Amino acid sequence: MTQILLVAASGLARETLASIRSSRRNSGGDDVVGFLDDDEALHGLVLDGVPVLGGVGVAARRPERLLLCAGQGRGRAALEDRLVKLGVDESRYAVHVHPSVMVGGGSRIGAGSIVLAGSVLTGDVTVGRQTVLMPNTVLTHDDVLGDHVTTAAGVTVAGRVHIGSRSYLGMQASVRQDVRVGRDAVVGMGSVVLHDVPDGQTWAGNPARQLPQNSPLTEGVRS
Structure with a gap:
């Protein structure tokens, strides 16, 4: 133990x-x-x-x-x-992965990361250090998450997506295949990301678009 x-x-x-x-x-x-x-x-x-x-x-x-x-x-x-x-x-650092999580072959989870119940890493997924996947996060093949990323409950990420360090994806957000989400980016809850999100920007909506830096979505997320 x-x-x-x-x-x-x-x-x-x-x-x-x-x-x-x-x-x-x-x-x-x-x-x-x-x-x-x-x-x-x-x-x-x-x-x-x-x-x-x-x-x-x-x-x-x-x-x-x-x-x-x-x-x-x-x-x-x-x-x-x-x-x-x-x-x-x-x-x-420990790693905590709830026993209900499915971790597919070739997937790697970095030191200090926390993966909560119902999440799925389908195959060849890379999760960096100190990253948190809240319940029912779905990461599909060949996704790469940097260090200190946070995915809120119900996030779904299609294949070959790169998510930069310290980024935050809000509840029920989804990201199309082959998209890159930059470092320190914020994706609002329920958003549908179809295009690359540059470093440090906040995007929201369906389809997701850039919001101003003083958007309420950024409050408490960048601390």
């Missing part, structure tokens, strides 16, 4: 905790022993039966494996960079 610390006592952390517990009921496996969060008001509290053991820096002094649970990719990237400076390397 692998003991895990969830870094950031966030909504994603609670979802990940529930997924790990569900996995244990089905097949045994990992155990979450604590949260780490820099909010001192949380230190010593017990959330969903799991204690908050201290700030993020505590990870460097403990032996457990880690999962970064900041909800957005930039937050996970910042946490990872901070922990590197404290001597935490890639070997410390």
